[in-house]
Amino acid sequence: MSRLRGICIVVTTAATGAALAGCMGQEEAGDKDPAAVAAAAKASAASAEARKAASTKSRTAAAAQVHANELGQIPVLMYHRVIDKPTTQDDRTPQQFRTELERLAKENYVPITAAEYVTGRIDIPAGRHPVVLTFDDSSPSQLDLDGMGTPKPGTAVAILQDVAKRHPGFRPVATLYVTRDMFGKATPEEQAQMLTWLRDKGFDIGNHTKDHLSLGGKSQAQVAAEVAAGHRLITGLIASAPITLALPYGNQPSTKEWGLKGSSEGVSYDYGGVFLAGYTPAESPFSKKFNPVGIPRIRSMDKTGDCAKFCSTAWLDWLQAHSDERYTSDGDVKTVAFPKFKAPFVTKRFSDRSLPY
Template sequence: MNDAPVPTRRSPLAVALVAAACCACGAQSAPEPPSSTPPAPAAPAAQSSSAQPSSAPDPASVGADELGQVPVLMYHRLTAQPTSVYDRTPDGFRAELERLAAEGYVPVTATEYATGRLDVPAGRHPVVLTFDDGDPTQFALGPDGGPAPGTAIAVLLDVAARHPGFRPVASLYVNAAPFGTADGAGVLAWLRDHDFEVGNHTQQHTNLSAAGDEQVQEAIVSGLREIQRAVPGYAVSSLALPFGAVPGTASLALRGSFDGTSYEHACVLLVGSNPAPSPYSTGFDPLNVPRIRSQDATGEEAAFGSTSWLDQLAANPAARYTSDGVADRISYPAASPNRPAPQYAGKAVAY
């Protein structure tokens, strides 16, 4: 099953890379609801050098902009014979990871991104790798107890081994019987034990926009329980919306309860078509995190796919998130159109 989107509201991110691409992406989505965000505050004055760590790199020297855009890439199935835009060939997938490593991207999980735990070296860029549907081409355990050769996770580990600093982490969103197993036993524990994130995709891949409030919460709780049966006590902290379909009461995707079980997510992932805002910026909305479908440079809707967007970010490096290398400082150019969210203003430094 893939996640071809049903009509839903657009991510709040205002894409500012290429005007033509902006228009094309907007055409895919319904109009954004009116924003309740207050006017952006003036850029804070830069702190004195004495207030910064003595070993901190100069933000300008690395082109730091921690209010820039973050690509959140979406994968489904690996197959030598793709039948939809949601399929990737193994060679295409490997080539994309190689490109990310060569261009200075560092994988982080969806929850690390959403909660601002972005421990990325100076001058490098976070990227979130997400996998929907728990397909066995994404992950399976081989006879040696490690990832089966040819699966997406095995490819990721191989690329990471040859590119120091390219973290082998990802967020995998599962339904019932994940990765072709009966109940997820073994596979989900391996992912947890190796720093991968296991996220909720509902047990039955439910279209939440067509469900009532109680059914929405039941579907999400059923997915949570499916995961926790395999990994008892595991804290499921993010949700990828099946089909990108937002519930009628949108906040129920973020938190709710059913039959005595509660859930609360750090972020909710759309199907999307454009890069996501920095988690430190006023543009970040945990209920509406856009994703980019992994896709080659040609083919159906390729203008909205990962190759096109990575090309645009490479051509416009000032638009992407670039780390200053200091965990408790948020650096950005004073001329940036983005502003830090109020809760991060105390750590923000304009230069």
């Protein structure tokens, strides 16, 4: 039982000079019953736990409703030039590129950057699927700006922006792996202008080495020198360091980790992922199958010749037919949702975000 301490107040009125007195009780501080305090704390903790359980149940139900599978596969598409008259198997016409983007939008894909992918910052709506659009070699066909800073019609970036306007929710972002060609711009000022525009519009700039030389068969020092030169090329133009590397020709060094981390002539790099040149969809960054030193990409091409099975049209067909193998978002970037039976495949790095259902 708490005790009351009496407090009395005396007031003299100005009109009569009479003194009015009154007393009131005040609970002494620090005299609360310890048992009552403990009970209140226990009740508060139970209430918080109940709210947490209710929230988890609600999020789990929402994930189950959209068949979320954030351990599923993600297509990383590889593009080079977007030109009217293709001369190599890597070239795509503007219409072919637009058609593929339209398909992605209609099949509920949402573009994310390579940096967002490797770091697990996949923030897309529930029921949607991430796709990573990558462009190699910094060709002028990918991006050129007019005098007002608007992408010129027919370039890959302009087409991407136009498709995004037609399909709300289809983010106009991509990763551009640059070399010294730098979109055909000769001066550092023009090059910085291009990279700044991309960064400010939410695009991701990746390292493709400065000179685009194969890293296969080179020594560790040679590999580090090539990668560091590409890193320096970018950071010398803008105050943003690349997060990923795309290997020239997809050729890995004899020790794969050399492309991921190293240093040369005062420049150090430590990337979240190294991308190859093609073949299959990529693993979720939340899965134990994810391998940062060799992330596969898919070459954009119709189902012809070797591409009948292993290029973009074929793989998008396969993912559409095998939707349970595809990454599907639960809409909450803070959780990693998946069917319970897939729990053994969650990588330890993200286990605290797991939301099995």
